[in-house]
Amino acid sequence: MLRTNPPRVSVIIPAYNSMPELTKCVTSVMEQTLGLDKIEIIAVDDGSTDGTGDELDRLAHTCAALRVVHQANSGGAGGPRNTGLDMADGEYVFFLDSDDYLGPDALRRMVAMADENLTDVVLGKMVSVGGRAVPTAVFSHNQPRTDIFSSHAYRTLGCWKLFRRSLIERLELRFPPYRNCEDKPFTAAAFLNADGISVVADYDCYYSRNRENGNNLTLTAADLVHRMDGTRLCFETVARYLEPGPRRDRIMRRHVEWELCGPLRALLPKESEQRAREFFYPQFRHWARSYATDGVFQQLTPPDRLIVHLLRADRYEDLMTVVRNAKEDAARGNIVDKGRVYWCHPFFRDPVKAVPDVCFDVTDRLPVHHELDEAAWTGEGGVLRLAGHARIESVGALEPESRLILRPRGFEHPDIRIPVAADETSGFTADMDLSTVDSGAPLGPGVWDLYLDVRARGVSRTVRLRQARTDPSGKRTAPPKREVVTVPRPGHEPTTARPFFTPHGNVSLEIRLTEDEPPCQVTGIAWDTSVPATLIVTGRLTDGPSRHPRPTSLRAETDSGAVREVPLLYAQDGRHTGFTARLPVRELPPAHWTLTLRTDEPSRRIPVPPTKGLTGTHWFRVSRLGRPYYAKPLPRGSKGALVLRVAPVRLTVALRRRLGR
Structure with missing residues (x-):
């Protein structure tokens, strides 16, 4: 295969006495959905004596994308990886150990994640084969763009990741000549200098396995003497950066x-x-x-x-x-x-x-074992009953001094502590009268997170109150919204309380002034799969009290005052009235666009909330000679609404896409 353009990914495979696992390792790269026209495979035989070199040569005769290097044994994986790095031409580099193999769509997904989010390192979900230990915490969910301080990425310092090669060359990174821990300082330096890290967690990218003969390098070079140099370099790397x-x-x-x-x-x-x-x-x-x-x-x-x-x-x-x-x-x-x-x-x-x-x-x-068993309104008033059980491991039963805590989220207010009734089985019950809970006053507007101060034998541990159990569909049902009726007093307006569960099952309570209660709820945000760069926002009118008119349009607005609006189309959906809006993002000029729902009250706009499931999108703008543009969600804006960045793709990326790579 005559290559006319640089590859997207250089896959580097260090190999030493790697039979029979080597064959599956290499063929898993050959079968990538990204396409061999976008991949170069550099396999370095590090002085093998078991036929590894012959097998690589055989595979190279069947695949023009595979380049094989034979060299004298260096004693570790770092040497052959460095040989591969010196030869690599790809925009990205992926290190694949000869024991392991890739899922068919792994490289395509990781490259797309790096392209869409302009990140320097991408972690693909790892899978254990035959009991070999792999990291799990970092792969709990997709993370389009994160860093080592906001995720568990730094817990995995193996080099089995996608790296932007310009980062490696800028830092002049190479692997030290150690038999063990040689990849940790390399990956640590990349993490500490990366412009963003992505995590692909919804696809099994990397299969990690032990060799049949048990001679994995991490097992045969596990003594202290093989670890000391790598450990020293890890500490020095962190101190350096x-x-x-x-x-x-x-x-x-x-x-x-x-x-x-x-x-x-x-x-x-x-x-x-x-x-x-x-x-x-x-x-x-x-x-x-x-x-x-x-x-x-x-x-x-x-x-x-x-x-x-x-x-x-x-x-x-x-x-x-x-x-x-x-x-x-x-x-x-x-x-x-x-x-x-x-x-x-x-x-x-x-x-x-x-x-x-x-x-x-x-x-x-000490672990605190606790669970919310019941959350329900009692009677017709604003009393919310919470019941469950809690205990501190190895300490003792719940004591009457335990308290339920209401803690404000993002605004100043003292914690509100509510007595709980505890029994000898470590069960608890707390009744919160929201009309008087704040020292005789009603609970003020805002989001309040619920905690439990668990006490036993004088020991106190405070934990977030949560419900781990879900129904068969994987959901948790919170009590409905309820208007809190209070005795009319100056400075205290009617409010509406909405208990809810966070995605992790934690219990929170949102209090709104009834006049501020939104008339609708956004239920979905997604890109149209049939019309390029068109955003579809769906929702429904909310149940319960609202003193505001329903929204009429989806509004996109920049800080400079530019505005685009599209109407909301309403339809009856069972017991609810739903709406849909279609925003042609491809027609928006480059800027940061904040999305809200507009009502007939000029000062009343309802934020379109950000969503973790919304990724970026690309399109070609004919009016700009076919130049590609992209739109991607940004962190929550100052109005608490979804913000889209619309901008042209960098020229180097645009050229690569125009060439079909």
């Missing part, structure tokens, strides 16, 4: 837990006494003193705090005692003292050891 402070502490915590405390606890006791004391211990102590700041220390679990404390205090013998007995000591249980819960470790309050109590304090880490 982040200034001291809370942001650095948050990232350093990951390395203190996973690269310092974990391997020290699991592997240091396996070393000889001399090597442990003279070689490994000084390095661990240096990292603890240099990078485990007080801010990091406070975030650690008690077992890790104890290790860091002993390292800082230069107490080698005590450290070795702790790590050798770690498994046994982990099961020793807890003790309650003066409202705090402590781990019953042998060193706890031993006057000879003199270890601070903070190294054993587990109070803030």
Whole structure:
């Protein structure tokens, strides 16, 4: 295949004695829906002796997109990856281990995510084959554009990701020549400098598996000696790119837990006494003193705090005692003292050891098991009854001092604490009279989040009140809206209360002045699949009181005052009256457009709420010589409404699209 344009993606495969898994690995790239005209495969045989090189040559004869390099064994995966990087021509680079394979649509989806959101790194959902551990938290949902401080992305520092190659070259990134942990500092540097990170979580992109013969490099090079250089470079990389402070502490915590405390606890006791004391211990102590700041220390679990404390205090013998007995000591249980819960470790309050109590304090880490069982209005008034159960693990039954807490979201107001009735089975019931709950006054307008202050044996833990259970359709049913009737008093206007569940099942309460109660609800926002760059907004008139006229049009407005409007078309849908509006976004000039619903009251506009499911879209504008444009949703605007950015695609991307790549 004669390539006339640079590939979109360079897939780099380091291979050493990779049979028989190698064949599926390579063919999974050949079968990508993105198309081989947009992919180059660079497979580097790192001195294999099991036929890996011959199999790569055979596959190359069947696929012109596959380039094979044979080189002397380098001792790790970093060397062949660097060879591939030096040869790569793609706009993006993807590293695929020869043990693993891709889902057929993986690269197309990841490239589309990077293109639409202009992100530098894309994580594709990983799947375990044969029990190999893979990260899961970061793949709970699609994330078009995020960063390491707003997601769990930094928990996965393996290099099996899509990287924008310009980022790699700008940072002059290459893999260090280590047998283990060589990819962590590489990925960490990319994460710390990336202009945005995307996550594809709705498709199984990367299948991670153990080899049949068990000789995965992470298993054969798992000793401490193979980890130390990579660990040191991880700490140095974070220190290089982040200034001291809370942001650095948050990232350093990951390395203190996973690269310092974990391997020290699991592997240091396996070393000889001399090597442990003279070689490994000084390095661990240096990292603890240099990078485990007080801010990091406070975030650690008690077992890790104890290790860091002993390292800082230069107490080698005590450290070795702790790590050798770690498994046994982990099961020793807890003790309650003066409202705090402590781990019953042998060193706890031993006057000879003199270890601070903070190294054993587990109070803030004890799980609180709780569930909302009932949420309903009682009678005809504004009394909302909430009932459920709650307990603090390993402490005791719920006590009468427990409280339900109403906490304002985004505005100033003291927390409102409401007594709960507790029973001996850790059940609770709370009745909130919204007309008098605020020290005899009605609950004020705004969103109030509900928390539970769970108390047992003097120990207090505050958790978000939630309902984990859903109905067979996966939904939770909240009580309907209700107008709160109060005794007329100056300064207190009639309000409408709307209990609701957040997407995670947390309970919240929205209070609106009845005069401000919106006459409608937006139920759907999506791009028309038949007409390019046309946004469809659907909704319905709301039940309950409203003193405002219903909306008449969908309005798009810029900060400079430019306005476009399209009418709402109404139709009866069962018991409800629904509406639809179709906005031709392709006709909007470049700008940030805020979307609202307009009513006949000039000052009354209803925000069109942002939605996580809305992605960007592209189209070609004939009036601009066929230049491509895009529209993408931005974070919530100042009016709490959906904002669309309309702009031309960058010329380099436009050229690539015009060439059919």
